[in-house]
Amino acid sequence: MSPLAYALLFVAGFGGGFIDAVAGGGGLITVPALLATGMPPQVALGTNKLQSSCGTAIAVWHYAKAGLMKTPWLWLGVVLAFFASMGGAYAVSVLSKDLLKQLIPWLLAGVAVYTAFNRRFGIQVGKQRISPFVFAILFGIALGFYDGFFGPGTGSFWTLAVVSLLGLELRGATGYTKAANLASNLGSLLIFLGNGSVHFAAAGAMIGGQLLGARLGSALVIRQGAKFIRPVFLTVVFAMTLKLLWDAWGG
Structure with missing residues (x-):
């Protein structure tokens, strides 16, 4: 790739890191930036997992320092998401994603409509509807597997679930979401690395931008809170x- 391509990947990494830290x-x-370089789709996905893991790790560190990761049994959801994502990434080779490809956009549309019309969504602490232990098991396995298998919208589904079922406001929900996302990114990344589906030079160019974007985005979340996250999330x-x-x- 040319120096210009690496420079553009750095910029894309910055934008992706910022958006990921705020709302996923x-x-x-x-991913479109990586595909635009001409690399095969599976390599683009593996490279994206590597660079996004670095940015997400920075966001997780900032959120942990700010005390946004104290939800009971969060660690269990993280561990289950890690191993479930490995299963999801492995299943890609043997199962069809066609049904998910057509179904997920409509589920995401439901998330968007629900959030848009529920004006108090995540603004204040809500009512807990399920125990953190059961939540960690159910969603750690389900969304961890989904992130490894397909992926788009994982952060949005985590945020909706945490706010609606655990009653966290959006700042706390973002902390939970980033921790779980990091785990599922790392789990599926192991599978991509094993398959040789990572372009390390391209990932390196994006990681620099990711780290800057994730630092800026997580700092804004910590300072501005739910009223800042909500419009970006939508x-x-x-x-x-x-x-x-x-x-x-x-298409």
């Missing part, structure tokens, strides 16, 4: 929904 969905920026979910609908039905 940075892959909307980073924008990302709507954009991801439209892109996936186009990919599944119109």
Whole structure:
């Protein structure tokens, strides 16, 4: 690749790191950027897992320092997401993703509509509807597997689940989401590395941008809170929904 391509990947990494730290969905920026270099799709996905893991790790560190990762049994959800994502990444080679490709955009659209019309979504601490232990088991396995198998919208699904079922406000939900996302990224990354599906030079170019973007995004979340996260979250979910609908039905 040319020096210009690496420079553009650095910029894409910055944008993806910022969006990921705030609301998830940075892959909307980073995956198309990697594909635009001409690398095979499986290599683009593996490279994206490597670079996004670095940015997510920075965000997790900042959120932990700010005390946003004290939810009971969070560690269990993280561990289960890690191992379930490995199973999901392995299943990619033997199962069809066609049904998910057509179904997920509509689920994301539901998330977006629910959030848009529920004006108090995540603004204040809500009511806990399920025990943190049961939540960690159910969603650690289900969303961890999904992230390894397919991936788009994982952060949005985590955020909706944490706010709706555990009653956390959006800052705390973002901390939980990032911890679980990091685990599932790392688990599936191991599978991609084993398959040789990572372009290390491209990942290196993006990691620098990721670290800067994740640091800036996580700092804004900690300072500004739910009123800042909500519009970014909605924008990302709507954009991801439209892109996936186009990919599944119109592309």
